Amino acid sequence: AQSVTQLDSQVPVFEEAPVELRCNYSSSVSVYLFWYVQYPNQGLQLLLKYLSGSTLVKGINGFEAEFNKSQTSFHLRKPSVHISDTAEYFCAVSHLQGGSEKLVFGKGTKLTVNP
């Protein structure tokens, strides 16, 4: 079975500071990895995804993530955050079983950007 661990439930940072949100996964097979963002009372929006190729993936809103197979990690980074980045961030892996491409999510990291 696959699982996703987001090591930090809450991350407070100041505006314009860099941020890294950590994600580790466990899987016995190759995986596809995703980061989604959820703003308050809204649905999930895809930030970026890793399918294959370059291990550094660039997404929307200035975010990027690096796939590290040896460390089974897919940490999300942004060099300079804005107040508007305050949201909850979810890491997920695709889990292919029985013809179903379900997503397995971590518990989320709440990013709070303070002025």
Place this chain on the structure above:
Amino acid sequence: NAGVMQNPRHLVRRRGQEARLRCSPMKGHSHVYWYRQLPEEGLKFMVYLQKENIIDESGMPKERFSAEFPKEGPSILRIQQVVRGDSAAYFCASSPLAGYTDTQYFGPGTRLTVL
């Protein structure tokens, strides 16, 4: 191109009543996924449907919950005889194809409150 539509956005039911949640996928998408988000938790997969077929319902509770995706009309998630533990946000996602490289696009969710 309208995104994934879910209604109602908020639903209040008393214990023992029925809840019906509707999801209209993006135009051209024939694959629908339902996820449940409990407070302070990540999203958990419930069911995966294609038109007129349930492909994977391994995440659905054994009793009281059912889902359908008819040939015409939205996908419906039905919860009979609701209990307080059913209070959660229910998200629908759609994708165009059955490959797990495809992005799942999420709706805004239905927030169910059981009194």
